[in-house]
Amino acid sequence: MLDLSFESFKSSPGSGSLSIHYNSFSDYLSEAIMKIVVKNRGGANVLPDGILLSDSATVKDLKEQFHVLKPKTYPSRQRWTIPVKTEGSAGTHQKPTVLNKDDQKLSDYGIVDGSTLIFKDLGPQIGYSTVFFWEYFGPLVIYFLMYLLPTRLIYPSYDGPQTDKSLTQTLAMLYWVGHYAKRIYETFHVHRFSHATMPLFNLVKNCTYYWCFAGYVGYFVNHPLYTSPPLMQTYIALGCSLVCQLCNYKCHVILSNLRPPGSTEYVIPKGFLFNYITCPNYTVEILGWVGFTIATQTLTAGIFTLVGAGQMAQWALGKHARLKRTFNGKNGMPKYPRRWIMMPPFF
Amino acid sequence: MNVKQAYLFSYNAALCSGWAYVFIHMIMTCVTAVQSGLSLTSPTTLSLVWESVQVPLKVSQSVAIMEVLHAAFGIVRSPVMITATQVASRLWILWGIVCLVPEATTTSVVSLTSNTVFSFELSLITLLTAWCLSEMIRYGFFACKEANMQPYIMVWLRYSGFLVLYPLGVSSELAMVWLALPVIRMKKPLSIELPNPVNFSISYDVICILAVAAYLPGFPQLYGYMLKQRKKTLSSTATASDVTKKKTA
Numbered sequence: 001m002l003d004l005s006f007e008s009f010k011s012s013p014g015s016g017s018l019s020i021h022y023n024s025f026s027d028y029l030s031e032a033i034m035k036i037v038v039k040n041r042g043g044a045n046v047l048p049d050g051i052l053l054s055d056s057a058t059v060k061d062l063k064e065q066f067h068v069l070k071p072k073t074y075p076s077r078q079r080w081t082i083p084v085k086t087e088g089s090a091g092t093h094q095k096p097t098v099l100n101k102d103d104q105k106l107s108d109y110g111i112v113d114g115s116t117l118i119f120k121d122l123g124p125q126i127g128y129s130t131v132f133f134w135e136y137f138g139p140l141v142i143y144f145l146m147y148l149l150p151t152r153l154i155y156p157s158y159d160g161p162q163t164d165k166s167l168t169q170t171l172a173m174l175y176w177v178g179h180y181a182k183r184i185y186e187t188f189h190v191h192r193f194s195h196a197t198m199p200l201f202n203l204v205k206n207c208t209y210y211w212c213f214a215g216y217v218g219y220f221v222n223h224p225l226y227t228s229p230p231l232m233q234t235y236i237a238l239g240c241s242l243v244c245q246l247c248n249y250k251c252h253v254i255l256s257n258l259r260p261p262g263s264t265e266y267v268i269p270k271g272f273l274f275n276y277i278t279c280p281n282y283t284v285e286i287l288g289w290v291g292f293t294i295a296t297q298t299l300t301a302g303i304f305t306l307v308g309a310g311q312m313a314q315w316a317l318g319k320h321a322r323l324k325r326t327f328n329g330k331n332g333m334p335k336y337p338r339r340w341i342m343m344p345p346f347f
Numbered sequence: 348m349n350v351k352q353a354y355l356f357s358y359n360a361a362l363c364s365g366w367a368y369v370f371i372h373m374i375m376t377c378v379t380a381v382q383s384g385l386s387l388t389s390p391t392t393l394s395l396v397w398e399s400v401q402v403p404l405k406v407s408q409s410v411a412i413m414e415v416l417h418a419a420f421g422i423v424r425s426p427v428m429i430t431a432t433q434v435a436s437r438l439w440i441l442w443g444i445v446c447l448v449p450e451a452t453t454t455s456v457v458s459l460t461s462n463t464v465f466s467f468e469l470s471l472i473t474l475l476t477a478w479c480l481s482e483m484i485r486y487g488f489f490a491c492k493e494a495n496m497q498p499y500i501m502v503w504l505r506y507s508g509f510l511v512l513y514p515l516g517v518s519s520e521l522a523m524v525w526l527a528l529p530v531i532r533m534k535k536p537l538s539i540e541l542p543n544p545v546n547f548s549i550s551y552d553v554i555c556i557l558a559v560a561a562y563l564p565g566f567p568q569l570y571g572y573m574l575k576q577r578k579k580t581l582s583s584t585a586t587a588s589d590v591t592k593k594k595t596a
Contacts, residue, residue, distance in 0.1 A: 220547060220548070221546065223541060223546065225541040226542070227542045227543070227544060296546070298545065298546040298547070299545040299547035300546075300547060
């Protein structure tokens with residue numbers, strides 16, 4: 001195949017207008033080119049000469065071409081929307097269409113020669129898996145080190161006798177480390193993320209949350225002055241937590257198999273606990289941490305559980321609302337069944 | 348003048364007077380002490396100052412909680428969170444540091460230099476000076492605004508006082524924390540100890556250090572912002588009556 005990629009047509013960086021991208025030889029032959037006007041949300045022109053693309057260009061082509069013209073803005077940083085028509089009945093607030101399907105043709109969105117597209121720079125991006133790994137790896141290491149390292153190192157102000165960790169403390173550590181090891185496993189082998197990247201700042205934000213709480217909980221459970229609750233309490237509570245973790249894993253597997261590969265369509269979840277609750281993965285996750293709190297009888301574990309539950313409740317509300325809105329029973333769409341959002345019997 | 352303006356005028360005028368009262372009493376006590384041969388950094392002077400002002404000080408500073416309510420109910424156009432943070436930090440220093448361990452904070456100084464010829468000490472007196480003057484200027488400015496008067500001197504003070512008073516205030520507050528910490532570590536107020544059934548502990552000294560770490564980085568930013576505001580306001584006002592810019596409380 002003749003190499004008619006933009007490399008051979010590319011002019012000096014920054015000029016913009018003379019780079020043309022062809023998907024294939026037949027595209028070159030048909031030579032239908034369209035020019036896209038690129039504006040930002042303030043209305044200013046982002047590229048003075050616009051972008052030149054083939055008629056059959058896809059969203060991916062658009063992003064790659066823009067990256068050529070603006071090297072710092074790699075494709076995952078780009079957000080493209082079709083401007084909303086401002087005329088029309090007063091008060092109708094239309095949400096602009098986002099070009100988020102990489103392999104969709106621009107023409108399928110109704111974009112033709114001379115169309116305007118709105119560009120937004122999402123800022124530095126980082127992969128979902130990368131963030132998940134680091135935010136889960138930290139707590140695993142931090143808690144483990146607090147358990148393993150000599151008492152005088154972790155608790156310098158403590159000057160009592162140096163004792164070994166109790167059975168409760170050991171069981172708690174195994175649960176904690178096992179939990180985060182499970183999460184890391186799921187990140188690479190179970191979860192299917194609908195977005196490839198997230199803003200870089202999220203790495204800082206998420207790691208701060210997880211790592212600080214790991215320290216805050218680990219400090220007290222592994223403390224030399226830690227008081228264990230009755231062993232039976234620990235056994236029963238951790239047993240329940242373990243069951244919850246297994247349920248949580250099953251929920252994650254169900255979620256990852258919900259959509260056919262590559263699809264980003266919503267599907268009504270079915271089976272197992274999903275028949276009764278919209279986000280049962282959160283339900284069992286929270287109950288698992290409740291079990292951990294009871295097993296260790298540590299206040300900061302309870303605080304960690306509450307804060308996590310609060311965040312998950314927010315996410316569950318959003319998901320529940322989205323599913324109800326999408327599956328509204330009209331236009332042939334099934335109606336979303338009556339289900340608890342996250343925590344029967346109240347929520 | 349409508350009800351809101353009358354109320355705000357009274358509020359600001361009252362607080363301005365309250366802080367003026369604190370300031371005048373502090374000055375009078377200092378003058379008396381110096382006349383009796385005491386230095387401004389001696390524990391006796393500082394204790395005398397504290398005794399003479401502690402009640403009006405506590406009242407004037409605590410009443411500032413009203414400003415959070417003013418912002419929350421929209422009586423004043425200030426962001427609630429920012430007002431709440433400012434009032435909270437003042438109340439923490441007053442009640443959580445100075446009043447909590449007065450044996451340390453109202454009797455000692457922090458020397459900034461080891462030079463015996465020229466030295467500067469941070470103490471209760473520098474704290475009160477910074478607080479009183481900045482509050483008098485602030486409340487005076489707002490009282491005038493509610494009375495639809497904006498004499499240039501008030502504007503100038505409002506936008507220039509901070510240049511000295513803000514660093515003086517922040518460093519005095521830090522000095523108070525510095526003086527208080529050893530006593531807090533010893534006496535352990537507001538703290539929970541291990542072991543206990545819920546395996547929880549709180550050390551007030553750690554909280555103090557975290558509080559300082561939280562508000563210290565904001566200082567350069569805030570100072571820079573106020574410098575910008577000063578340039579903007581003072582360069583555009585050649586005459587008094589033109590100032591109508593909205594400022595946060």
